[in-house]
Amino acid sequence: MLRNVACRLAPKPCHLNPRVIEAEYAVRGLIPSRADEIKADLAAGRGSYSFQSLVYCNIGNPQSLGQMPLTFYRQVMALVDAPFLLEDPEIVARLPVDAVARAREFLAEIGTGTGAYTESFGYRFARAAVAAHINQHSHHVGPAATVDDVCLTDGASTGVKVFLQVLIGGSSDAVMVPIPQYPLYSAQITLLGGVKVPYYLREAEGWGVQASDLAAAYDQCVAESDATPRIFVCINPGNPTGNVLERCVMEDVVRFCHERGMLLLADEVYQENVYDPRRQFVSFREVVLGMPEPYCVETMLVSLHSTSKGVIGECGRRGGYFCMTNLPGELRAQVTKLCSINLCANVNGQVMTALMCSPPREGDASYALYRREYDGIFTSLKERAALLARELATVRGLSCQPVEGAMYAFSTITLPARYGARNEELNAKEGRQLALDARWALELLESSGVVVVPGSGFGQAAGTLHFRTTILPPLAQMERMVHAIREFQELLYKQYA
Amino acid sequence: MLRNVACRLAPKPCHLNPRVIEAEYAVRGLIPSRADEIKADLAAGRGSYSFQSLVYCNIGNPQSLGQMPLTFYRQVMALVDAPFLLEDPEIVARLPVDAVARAREFLAEIGTGTGAYTESFGYRFARAAVAAHINQHSHHVGPAATVDDVCLTDGASTGVKVFLQVLIGGSSDAVMVPIPQYPLYSAQITLLGGVKVPYYLREAEGWGVQASDLAAAYDQCVAESDATPRIFVCINPGNPTGNVLERCVMEDVVRFCHERGMLLLADEVYQENVYDPRRQFVSFREVVLGMPEPYCVETMLVSLHSTSKGVIGECGRRGGYFCMTNLPGELRAQVTKLCSINLCANVNGQVMTALMCSPPREGDASYALYRREYDGIFTSLKERAALLARELATVRGLSCQPVEGAMYAFSTITLPARYGARNEELNAKEGRQLALDARWALELLESSGVVVVPGSGFGQAAGTLHFRTTILPPLAQMERMVHAIREFQELLYKQYA
Numbered sequence: 004m005l006r007n008v009a010c011r012l013a014p015k016p017c018h019l020n021p022r023v024i025e026a027e028y029a030v031r032g033l034i035p036s037r038a039d040e041i042k043a044d045l046a047a048g049r050g051s052y053s054f055q056s057l058v059y060c061n062i063g064n065p066q067s068l069g070q071m072p073l074t075f076y077r078q079v080m081a082l083v084d085a086p087f088l089l090e091d092p093e094i095v096a097r098l099p100v101d102a103v104a105r106a107r108e109f110l111a112e113i114g115t116g117t118g119a120y121t122e123s124f125g126y127r128f129a130r131a132a133v134a135a136h137i138n139q140h141s142h143h144v145g146p147a148a149t150v151d152d153v154c155l156t157d158g159a160s161t162g163v164k165v166f167l168q169v170l171i172g173g174s175s176d177a178v179m180v181p182i183p184q185y186p187l188y189s190a191q192i193t194l195l196g197g198v199k200v201p202y203y204l205r206e207a208e209g210w211g212v213q214a215s216d217l218a219a220a221y222d223q224c225v226a227e228s229d230a231t232p233r234i235f236v237c238i239n240p241g242n243p244t245g246n247v248l249e250r251c252v253m254e255d256v257v258r259f260c261h262e263r264g265m266l267l268l269a270d271e272v273y274q275e276n277v278y279d280p281r282r283q284f285v286s287f288r289e290v291v292l293g294m295p296e297p298y299c300v301e302t303m304l305v306s307l308h309s310t311s312k313g314v315i316g317e318c319g320r321r322g323g324y325f326c327m328t329n330l331p332g333e334l335r336a337q338v339t340k341l342c343s344i345n346l347c348a349n350v351n352g353q354v355m356t357a358l359m360c361s362p363p364r365e366g367d368a369s370y371a372l373y374r375r376e377y378d379g380i381f382t383s384l385k386e387r388a389a390l391l392a393r394e395l396a397t398v399r400g401l402s403c404q405p406v407e408g409a410m411y412a413f414s415t416i417t418l419p420a421r422y423g424a425r426n427e428e429l430n431a432k433e434g435r436q437l438a439l440d441a442r443w444a445l446e447l448l449e450s451s452g453v454v455v456v457p458g459s460g461f462g463q464a465a466g467t468l469h470f471r472t473t474i475l476p477p478l479a480q481m482e483r484m485v486h487a488i489r490e491f492q493e494l495l496y497k498q499y500a
Numbered sequence: 501m502l503r504n505v506a507c508r509l510a511p512k513p514c515h516l517n518p519r520v521i522e523a524e525y526a527v528r529g530l531i532p533s534r535a536d537e538i539k540a541d542l543a544a545g546r547g548s549y550s551f552q553s554l555v556y557c558n559i560g561n562p563q564s565l566g567q568m569p570l571t572f573y574r575q576v577m578a579l580v581d582a583p584f585l586l587e588d589p590e591i592v593a594r595l596p597v598d599a600v601a602r603a604r605e606f607l608a609e610i611g612t613g614t615g616a617y618t619e620s621f622g623y624r625f626a627r628a629a630v631a632a633h634i635n636q637h638s639h640h641v642g643p644a645a646t647v648d649d650v651c652l653t654d655g656a657s658t659g660v661k662v663f664l665q666v667l668i669g670g671s672s673d674a675v676m677v678p679i680p681q682y683p684l685y686s687a688q689i690t691l692l693g694g695v696k697v698p699y700y701l702r703e704a705e706g707w708g709v710q711a712s713d714l715a716a717a718y719d720q721c722v723a724e725s726d727a728t729p730r731i732f733v734c735i736n737p738g739n740p741t742g743n744v745l746e747r748c749v750m751e752d753v754v755r756f757c758h759e760r761g762m763l764l765l766a767d768e769v770y771q772e773n774v775y776d777p778r779r780q781f782v783s784f785r786e787v788v789l790g791m792p793e794p795y796c797v798e799t800m801l802v803s804l805h806s807t808s809k810g811v812i813g814e815c816g817r818r819g820g821y822f823c824m825t826n827l828p829g830e831l832r833a834q835v836t837k838l839c840s841i842n843l844c845a846n847v848n849g850q851v852m853t854a855l856m857c858s859p860p861r862e863g864d865a866s867y868a869l870y871r872r873e874y875d876g877i878f879t880s881l882k883e884r885a886a887l888l889a890r891e892l893a894t895v896r897g898l899s900c901q902p903v904e905g906a907m908y909a910f911s912t913i914t915l916p917a918r919y920g921a922r923n924e925e926l927n928a929k930e931g932r933q934l935a936l937d938a939r940w941a942l943e944l945l946e947s948s949g950v951v952v953v954p955g956s957g958f959g960q961a962a963g964t965l966h967f968r969t970t971i972l973p974p975l976a977q978m979e980r981m982v983h984a985i986r987e988f989q990e991l992l993y994k995q996y997a
Contacts, residue, residue, distance in 0.1 A: 017800075017831045018730055020669035020692075023838060031620060031840035039619075066615030077582045084848075085578035087571065094591055118563030120808075120815040122536075123528060157654055157818070157846060168691065172517035190841050194665065195517075233515055303514075311617075318617040319847035321654070334514045341520060343528035344687050349654060349846040350816035351581075 026193040028186050029460020034444045035061050038454045054452035058480045060472040061454045063410045065316035068475045075369040076358045082106035099368040117350045123343040125155025129357035133324050136360035145292030152327045155348045159272050159309040162325035169337050170233040171197035177230035183461035185242045198230040209404050210244035214255035235265045240273040240408030243461050243471040247282040247407040253290045266303040275313035278385040279407040304328040310355045314380045322352030387474045394485045399492045416468040419499035440468040451487035523690040525683050526957020531941050532558050535951040551949035555977045557969040558951045560907045562813035565972045572866040573855045579603035596865040614847045620840040622652025626854035630821050633857035642789030649824050652845045656769045656806040659822035666834050667730040668694035674727035680958035682739045695727040706901050707741035711752035732762045737770040737905030740958050740968040744779040744904040750787045763800040772810035775882040776904040801825040807852045811877045819849030884971045891982040896989045913965040916996035937965040948984035
């Protein structure tokens with residue numbers, strides 16, 4: 004029936020939302036797009052490259068680089084989706100008793116099976132599992148989280164979008180974001196027409212937060228614009244920085260947000276990814292509720308988590324949640340409405356979130372395997388984090404803070420001056436404005452197949468250059484990556500010094 | 501560690517995005533919220549109601565009302581998520597060979613397993629399955645859909661949001677929507693600050709579209725506002741109307757959109773739900789590509805589909821796709837960027853979408869069961885659609901167009917004048933502005949436990965009243981629903997005539 008005839012594009016220029024045009028998202032921007040082209044070239048035998056494959060270090064996607072899923076979670080999820088398997092005693096006999104029991108328990112709670120929309124906030128039993136997990140890990144005197152405080156989301160991103168949308172109506176509303184930041188925040192602020200107020204993290208102090216910097220950034224916004232900051236974003240452990248905040252600094256942040264009536268949006272998706280033995284993850288919920296009045300009862304806090312990171316690494320599931328602390332009823336009502344417009348988060352993400360919050364316990368049939376898998380992944384992440392920071396520090400022109408947590412190294416690049424001048428010449432010739440670190444990342448990619456994200460995609464202090472790489476490639480690929488960067492830097496210094 | 505202490509709400513009034521406050525979503529609005537309260541009352545033995553359970557007719561959520569999933573799809577999905585099951589010959593031996601083969605095929609395509617983020621547009625193999633399905637069902641001369649035309653989404657809603665966001669930047673941009681409409685459209689337009697331009701469907705003509713109405717609505721918008729319509733929304737088969745469009749009318753719509761440079765957003769999520777033997781679903785893609793130049797090569801079309809409706813009814817999966825026809829490159833580029841900010845659709849929705857587009861074929865081991873399950877569900881939906889429209893037509897004060905397709909009946913309500921006067925008195929007393937059909941639906945709910953959505957939530961011609969009910973309750977519940985509505989109407993006519 005079909006013939007392939009040429010398809011002309013619509014000739015008229017298309018009217019587009021200028022905010023969409025303006026929005027940027029470097030993690031899947033120019034460099035990864037070019038990487039995909041090269042990958043297609045390699046697959047098709049096109050082009051001439053000095054490498055046979057790419058090393059993707061641009062995105063925190065552990066299972067794409069060989070990390071294995073935790074078996075128990077997948078067993079339960081498969082049984083919940085295919086409950087007829089539970090009716091076959093032969094199949095049941097071949098699976099761990101606790102996985103079978105857990106699947107039956109979840110199915111009894113779900114009632115109508117995973118083919119139905121859930122409540123707007125998600126399965127009640129899954130929210131109860133999240134609330135119990137939060138309460139178990141919070142060491143404070145104060146109210147316990149309840150199912151009504153928890154909403155299940157499609158990854159943490161959906162939670163970010165809901166709260167930015169509810170509070171940011173346009174150019175009179177601002178959001179304080181760390182620099183460097185995860186670019187989802189800047190993209191959403193742009194899409195909502197809001198104002199981004201950067202507060203700079205102190206690289207020399209391990210990318211720490213300094214309370215005086217926050218006040219200065221806030222005051223500057225109020226003095227120089229018509230916008231009022233409504234939300235304060237804190238990413239802890241830090242993406243892309245790897246910093247893990249200390250409790251005293253977190254208390255400074257809470258007081259700062261409370262005094263200015265800002266909602267504190269705590270992006271805690273890397274809460275399990277703390278590698279430095281001198282550091283410990285403390286949730287903002289624990290900090291807020293552990294402070295005296297009025298902070299503990301008035302600070303508006305939204306805590307975000309996800310199934311994508313940690314040790315579980317279930318990115319494809321798009322599971323996650325937010326937990327609300329001290330939010331006024333009118334705000335909660337609008338959040339509820341927005342979630343109802345979205346109908347509900349996908350159920351597999353919901354089930355995986357419930358599992359993440361209620362893993363096998365000592366004595367359970369699956370505990371030994373779970374422990375072995377979990378510890379194996381965590382130890383390996385920790386080793387790679389240390390190795391990467393150590394190795395990058397030995398490369399000419401690079402310097403990198405310790406990777407205390409999360410999944411990334413964010414390294415400074417120092418380059419010969421002539422490389423910068425050359426970029427300006429090339430930009431003029433190519434008719435574009437490629438940032439110097441984007442040029443560096445592009446040329447690194449094209450010469451070695453290593454995919455990293457330039458620091459300009461996350462924001463950085465004026466006059467500095469960085470790149471972000473994940474700690475996720477297996478050791479052999481990581482060695483190739485470090486080697487490629489080393490060779491590339493040596494070459495640049497030779498050619499342009 | 502935790503003590504239950506009273507949690508004071510933050511005292512300061514909270515600044516909120518006015519567009520969020522303004523947005524409405526009736527499908528999960530006042531009536532369903534009240535239903536959830538009643539459900540909680542019933543579960544706790546609180547309150548005094550004349551019924552023991554609710555009949556949920558407010559949302560197209562088939563599997564919440566007992567519809568069973570299609571077995572083959574769940575078998576494959578479970579195996580893809582738990583590939584270790586495929587390594588156990590005993591388990592493999594107990595599953596259909598085609599389900600096992602399909603799971604292996606999908607896993608080979610996926611490569612790294614379902615725990616990883618996919619490309620922004622989704623798994624390539626799943627998009628290929630969608631494209632093949634589209635091409636197989638399109639009878640036209642013209643270009644075949646390719647993997648690059650297809651993007652997998654979290655349900656159809658995400659696709660709607662992407663295109664509204666890309667084209668609607670504020671109050672100078674309008675969207676033409678049918679009245680009555682699915683309220684996701686009006687909610688998103690409000691959130692984006694755009695202008696909603698209603699075009700009224702003709703109830704007396706089975707809720708059909710009339711080309712002259714479209715031109716009048718467009719002209720009125722241009723004459724009376726500063727907004728230019730950018731998008732034309734068409735829901736076919738209709739939600740909430742049940743109307744199935746005829747090809748000649750669809751050609752009128754295409755010409756209308758083409759002449760005005762509007763993008764045609766074709767919501768075709770009910771494409772399998774056509775019950776009237778005199779009607780047949782034809783996709784807008786087939787219509788556009790079947791028309792002469794310039795229409796076939798210039799009309800900008802986005803076609804939406806979902807795993808939530810049809811016969812598959814996998815709402816919880818949040819699977820779906822959009823397919824782009826004749827979109828200019830600059831528009832595609834912005835769509836790609838927006839999708840990349842969202843990272844990717846959840847993988848279970850992607851897998852389910854691929855399965856929906858490549859069901860078992862004659863000769864496959866699972867075909868007989870699949871056929872039996874599919875036909876059983878379809879026949880039952882068809883019977884309930886006919887029964888419901890027939891029964892509602894016999895209720896005093898109601899009249900209902902035939903349910904040609906989709907999953908809803910949208911019935912006119914005629915009420916005694918004194919019931920209207922009473923509503924105004926009650927509104928004054930309660931300090932709210934409840935629409936008359938919302939009052940009706942609320943009192944129906946409180947007296948009988950039947951949950952329907954008032955017509956005012958979808959929009960309706962001035963002076964008319966409606967309600968939407970799904971055709972989804974099992975027969976016994978449907979009988980209870982019709983009986984309750986009949987009794988309620990009789991009572992109203994007795995009390996207020």
